[in-house]
């Protein structure tokens with residue numbers, strides 16, 4: 102007797118048998134057409150929450166713009182040639198960002214890996230296949246980074262097989278450059294943690310013929326940063342798509358010199374025998390990323406900023422109405438450049454370790470996420486709030502702080 106698995110396997114040979122499985126047709130769209138939309142968070146018991154913390158990967162980043170979701174839904178219903186999507190979208194993104202060329206990657210992290218891969222391999226398919234094994238290939242093998250910039254993300258660079266060379270002073274840098282140097286990498290969010298600033302970094306690299314890359318993953322806003330570093334002369338610029346721009350969380354952009362972007366694409370899908378094959382972005386994310394960027398560039402950033410400030414003011418006022426609570430609003434200069442509220446309290450006046458407050462807000466209804474700063478302080482941002490949620494955050498925060506008064 103034919104079992105169910107065999108039956109499914111042979112359905113294409115006997116299309117009429119489809120009726121036996123209870124489907125009226127084999128049109129894949131009909132599988133879902135008649136089912137009500139499922140609420141998977143509810144169905145699987147996954148907690149959803151108000152995000153008053155910020156754009157954190159572990160909190161699934163940001164919520165995509167409506168236009169991005171619509172783009173993804175539309176794109177999902179058509180086949181396209183992957184390379185054609187990248188080429189056409191890349192031209193549009195490059196024009197918006199003053200770059201020679203661009204490609205959508207699987208987040209900023211993969212942009213770092215793929216950009217460096219392009220620097221290492223050029224257009225040589227043998228080298229592309231060899232990565233991450235550099236020995237005996239004639240490829241360069243060292244990336245220079247300032248010590249203060251060498252935080253976790255440099256793993257994206259060592260994934261190519263390269264070694265990190267740490268430098269502190271300009272003298273160190275000049276000594277470190279040799280025939281093995283592939284790239285000089287700069288991390289914008291740590292720019293104040295290194296002695297050498299952007300312009301000098303580029304100047305030294307150019308004088309020695311070394312490629313430069315900047316990681317500016319979390320450095321929009323301001324929107325101008327999307328072209329500032331291309332204009333400044335970095336050969337490659339990498340940014341996250343799923344942070345402030347509210348594109349797909351699994352997308353980012355690699356932009357820069359045309360020859361390097363072309364070379365980087367050799368390590369990307371659909372090409373298979375590459376280090377980038379597992380960093381796939383499909384048409385939905387590529388087109389979604391383009392729409393997110395396009396909208397972000399065109400939007401009224403002053404209005405957006407005012408809204409963020411108003412929300413922060415509301416939450417701030419609620420918190421400071423509780424005795425013993427201090428508030429301060431600031432804007433980080435580098436990374437997550439958005440109005441940020443710091444709430445702190447005197448533990449002798451408020452018996453409330455920050456962990457307890459975090460748990461209470463998290464376990465409340467609705468659930469709220471904030472970011473603890475130290476034992477008796479936390480930070481709140483308003484850019485990931487949906488309209489109206491600031492009122493809930495303000496009320497819940499005040500309630501929890503008030504309850505703890507000694």
Ligand SMILES: *Cc1c(COP(=O)(O)O)cnc(C)c1O
Pocket residue numbers: 158207208209210211254290316317318319340341342343352353
């Ligand atoms: C978020 C971040 C990344 C990683 O970006 P993804 O888009 O999540 O891949 C890399 N570098 C810095 C500085 C970041 O903040």
